[in-house]
Amino acid sequence: MSVLKISSVSKYFPGGTKAVDSFSLDVADGELVCLLGPSGSGKSTLLRMVGGFEDPSSGLITIDGEDITHLPPERRPTGMVFQSHALWTHMNVFDNLAFGLKLRRTGKSEIREKVEAVLDLVGLAGYGERKTHQLSGGQQQRVALARSLVLEPKILLLDEPFASLDQHLRERLREEVRDIQQRLKITTLFVTHGQDEALSMADRIVVMRDGRTEQIDRPDVVYRNPQTPFVAGFIGTMNLIDGEVAHGRFHRAGLSLDLPISDGPAILAMRPEALDLSLADQGQAVVHRVTDYGTHGLVDLDLPEAIRVKAMVDHPDRFSTGQSVNLAPRAVAAFRDGRQVFRS
Numbered sequence: 047m048s049v050l051k052i053s054s055v056s057k058y059f060p061g062g063t064k065a066v067d068s069f070s071l072d073v074a075d076g077e078l079v080c081l082l083g084p085s086g087s088g089k090s091t092l093l094r095m096v097g098g099f100e101d102p103s104s105g106l107i108t109i110d111g112e113d114i115t116h117l118p119p120e121r122r123p124t125g126m127v128f129q130s131h132a133l134w135t136h137m138n139v140f141d142n143l144a145f146g147l148k149l150r151r152t153g154k155s156e157i158r159e160k161v162e163a164v165l166d167l168v169g170l171a172g173y174g175e176r177k178t179h180q181l182s183g184g185q186q187q188r189v190a191l192a193r194s195l196v197l198e199p200k201i202l203l204l205d206e207p208f209a210s211l212d213q214h215l216r217e218r219l220r221e222e223v224r225d226i227q228q229r230l231k232i233t234t235l236f237v238t239h240g241q242d243e244a245l246s247m248a249d250r251i252v253v254m255r256d257g258r259t260e261q262i263d264r265p266d267v268v269y270r271n272p273q274t275p276f277v278a279g280f281i282g283t284m285n286l287i288d289g290e291v292a293h294g295r296f297h298r299a300g301l302s303l304d305l306p307i308s309d310g311p312a313i314l315a316m317r318p319e320a321l322d323l324s325l326a327d328q329g330q331a332v333v334h335r336v337t338d339y340g341t342h343g344l345v346d347l348d349l350p351e352a353i354r355v356k357a358m359v360d361h362p363d364r365f366s367t368g369q370s371v372n373l374a375p376r377a378v379a380a381f382r383d384g385r386q387v388f389r390s
């Protein structure tokens with residue numbers, strides 16, 4: 047059952063910027079949905095409208111069927127964690143967490159119980175007396191998360207909560223937050239422009255562009271079956287080649303491949319991991335560079351017409367700059383007029 051329902055929500059800022067454009071989304075109970083998109087695609091504005099920090103220009107937002115579109119944040123059953131943790135530095139950790147409960151006139155012993163339970167949940171048991179400036183960046187972000195969770199919101203809203211942390215810590219916190227979210231079964235909307243974050247955490251990903259949805263799907267589907275050339279190019283590494291189809295074959299840059307669609311322009315999409323290479327005299331491409339990542343290698347290839355593609359290989363030591371090779375894609379997709387028209 048859907049808990050959060052966003053229906054045709056738009057947001058215009060003064061000056062005419064359309065940050066969110068007739069956006070709709072249903073989020074199921076206990077689901078973690080990631081809003082993923084490039085900078086300026088409207089992710090934060092959308093999240094802020096759900097949290098009550100931005101007023102929609104039009105549309106409807108409901109939580110459990112109740113219209114919350116224009117309610118102030120404190121009257122919504124939502125908890126928001128911002129990119130910068132915005133903790134109260136003059137209070138210790140315990141008081142940061144207790145503050146919201148005190149406003150709700152929760153009893154002293156219940157406050158202690160709840161704060162201690164949630165500190166335990168985020169791995170900070172025993173840190174209650176610490177001042178927030180005595181904590182590391184990762185610990186401060188855990189306190190920010192705990193401060194939202196202690197109020198037991200129906201919906202948790204996370205706006206790039208790990209953006210200020212280093213890569214290693216980010217990966218650890220990602221796993222911790224996913225664990226906590228699943229343990230509490232708390233419905234969560236998570237904004238990120240990091241595709242790894244979205245692919246590893248989300249039940250579903252909403253790929254946003256210019257305030258609109260490009261695709262909503264499970265992470266594996268978004269990766270394997272992108273519905274638009276934008277999603278294909280945005281998620282993971284994809285070779286996209288603009289060409290022409292004639293008589294069931296795609297032509298461009300010396301390539302000629304079966305593509306059973308009608309004649310006309312098409313964008314061919316091939317993942318590096320689905321591209322086989324073989325050494326050949328007078329091959330279709332020339333090796334530009336080989337990068338060895340230890341577990342695998344990436345080969346950059348030059349095709350005619352100044353088109354460069356990438357292929358993933360198991361044994362990068364077999365290839366070197368200047369070699370001539372042939373390419374054989376094991377799977378391709380094709381796009382026309384902004385939509386997927388073929389996938390093998």
Ligand SMILES: Nc1ncnc2c1ncn2[C@@H]1O[C@H](COP(=O)(O)OP(=O)(O)OP(=O)(O)O)[C@@H](O)[C@H]1O
Nearest residue numbers: 059063065083084085086087088089090091092239
């Ligand atoms: N307060 C504001 N006043 C005017 N324009 C704004 C305001 N906030 C956001 N915008 C504009 O709305 C658009 C969407 O911004 P938003 O911050 O929602 O994007 P985003 O996808 O979250 O980007 P980022 O990943 O950089 O945070 C942008 O063009 C931005 O410049």
